[in-house]
Amino acid sequence: MPANLHDTIATAIRSVLSDTGRSADVIGAESLLSGDLGLDSLDLAQTIVLLERSLGVDPFRTRPADGSRPSLRTFGDLCSAYEVAAAPPDPHQP
Amino acid sequence: MNVTLAAAGSASSPALSDAAMRRVFDSPVEDRLATALTTIAEAAPTRTAVARNAGTDKPTAIDYGTLAARLVDLEQQLDEARPIGVVARTDQVESLIVLTAACSRQHVPLAILADDAADSGHELDDWLSVDDTLSIPFTAAGSMPRGEFATVAPTIWVATSGTSGPPKIVDHSWESLLAAARLSSQWHSLTWLLVYDAKRWAGIQVWVQAMLTGGCVVVPASRDPDVVARAVVDRQVTVLPATPTLMRRLLTSADPAVLATCQLERITLGGEAVDGPLLDQIKKTFPNAGVSHVYATTELGEVFRVRDGLPGFPAHWLTKPLPGGARLFTRRDGELLVQLSRDTAEVATGDLVEQRGDRFEFVGRRSDVIVVGGAKVYPKRVEEVVRGVPGIAEARVHSVASPITGELVAVDVVVSPGFSPDDVRSGMLTHCRHELESHAVPRIVTFVEQIATTPAGKVPRR
Structure with missing residues (x-):
């Protein structure tokens, strides 16, 4: 995972938490968004809008062609969604 | 001529005689504006009807005598050209007044379209355009046969404010415009500030009201709060009709020393809902002014007027x-x-x-209404709470789309002079969490220099 993408996402989460006087010591790939970081659905929605503004993509806006919904349990899940959305299209895929 | 000038009623224009005013109000409704211009010009030709470019060093004044002379000339031209309709291609209030007076008395439909309104149905293609020279080129095309000329259904076509969509063109009867004016003597010879767009229904009503009652229309050079405040003081404006948004901007951004010297007697708010904090602020700044708010819609016109200084209605x-x-x-x-x-x-x-x-x-x-995860949020309520935070001058609440919750509450904030965004951000969020349910607390906060208003002087919602 590119370190800067990871940092951008972690920074967005920290800023959402600080708006309500909360903080997170460690944000790692296995951190549970809800259980460990305390993000509720409004917090997550805010994070995604902030990231759309800084990264220019919202991986949750449109579902992938296979109709699957990306899993969103851990910080790692969140990062993967953005990695996929930011990746250049695979020339070998039809 | 049995018209005489009565004793001075206000600092700027003496009251007109009862006989003169009665002659105006007794005339048929479609003749009323033309009769007013002529009657007042006979009694007081040098009385100022329109003061343009007010609030600057170079104001322009146009008197009733000038308007009446232009009216005679235009009516003669309309009688010769007999257009099926006239489109006003002018922004000048004095030209709009003369066009409206002439077209209503001559039974010619008139379209006064705001700059952002388009005639997408091409209904006005054969109508005659008249600019502020008020001269009509004689042309056979589009002329009405003389017999039909005076019997055509007289209407005035105006664009809606377009707060919640593109402006639509709506036709009103002359009756709905000219018979709505308040004619009792307390409304005579007042000085009106026109902060509304002169070519929209709200603005048209202001200048029609002023002209029918021998008043003066003061047009500030811009909507800049300091220019507006100076126009009020320079021209001794007594009546200020405005949207709550324009009023709030005047109160929060104009020089308080200038505001303190305003001699406003009446403030009429309309176009948007009024809140308690704004009414309190108006009372504090203009303790001698009577404040009312008007509830009107495009389809219904004015429905009621609230004068007790409280928001909403009993x-x-x-x-x-x-x-x-x-x-x-x-x-x-x-x-x-x-x-x-x-x-x-x-x-x-x-x-x-x-x-x-x-x-x-x-x-x-x-x-x-913004729907956040299934729960409703009223932007106006959130704006009231945000504006209650010290250091915040203005706020506009709107929604942003969210794949998680459908929508999220966003707010654009203007800080008061002497404050920085860092000073107010966390205090604002704490105050909102205290006053509002969690889904209504703004999640996306943007600090801006100014909140854009629509040409109608309202806050855009979408």
Whole structure:
């Protein structure tokens, strides 16, 4: 995972938490968004809008062609969604 | 001529005689504006009718004598050219006044279209364009046969404000415009500030009202709060009609020393819902001014006027007909319904009200409601809370789309002079969490230099 993408996402989460006087010591790939970081659905929605503004993509806006919904349990899940959305299209895929 | 000047009624223009005013009000409604210009010009030709470019070092004044002379000339041209309709291609208030007076008396339909309005239906293609020279080129094309000329249905075409969509062109009867003016003597010879767009319904009503009652229309050079405040002081404006948004901007951004010297007697708010904090701020800044707010819609015109200085309207208004005969109802979801008279259907207004004690207060437009994870948020309520935070001058609440919750509440904030965004951000969020349910607390906060208003002087919602 590119370190800067990871940092951008972690920074967005920290800023959402600080708006309500909360903080997170460690944000790692296995951190549970809800259980460990305390993000509720409004917090997550805010994070995604902030990231759309800084990264220019919202991986949750449109579902992938296979109709699957990306899993969103851990910080790692969140990062993967953005990695996929930011990746250049695979020339070998039809 | 049996018209005489009565004793001075206000600093700028002496009151007109009762006989002169009676002659105006007794004339047929479509002749009334032309009769007013002529009658007042005979009595007081040098009385200022329009003061343009006010609030600057180079104001321009146009008197009733000039308007009356231009009216005679234009009516003669209309009689010769007999257009099927006239489109006003001018922004000058004095030209709009003369065009309206001439077209209504000559029974020629007139379109006064704001700059952002388009005639997409091409209904006005054969109409004659008249600019501020007020000269009509003689042309056979589009002329009406003389017999039909005086019998055509007289109407005035105006664009809607376009707060919640592109402006639509709506035709009104001359009656609805010219008969709506308040004619009792307390309204005579006043000086009106025109901060509304002169080519929209709200602005047209202001200059028609002023001209029918021998008043003066003061047009500030811009909507800059300091220019507006200076125009009020320089021209001794007595009546200020404005939207709550324009009023709030004047109070928060104009030089307080200039505001303190304003001699406003009446403030009429309309176009948007009024909130308690704004009314309190107006009372503090202009303690001698009577404040009223008007409830009107494009379809219904003015429905009622609230004069008690409180937001919303008394709850008992729902239990009996209003003085004009209209009745108010509410739907289960709080939407206000209006029935203008016994024989007409109820009209859904799109405005939501909520009973608080013995008042009904406006909570917002149905179309403005933001739905966050299934819960409703009224932008107006959130704006009131945000504006209550020290250091915040203005706020506009709107929605942003979210794949998780459908929508999220966003706010654009203007900080007061001497404050920085860092000073107010966390205090604002704490205050919002204290006052609002969690889904209504703004999640996306943007600090801006200024909040854009629509040409109608309202806050855009979408």
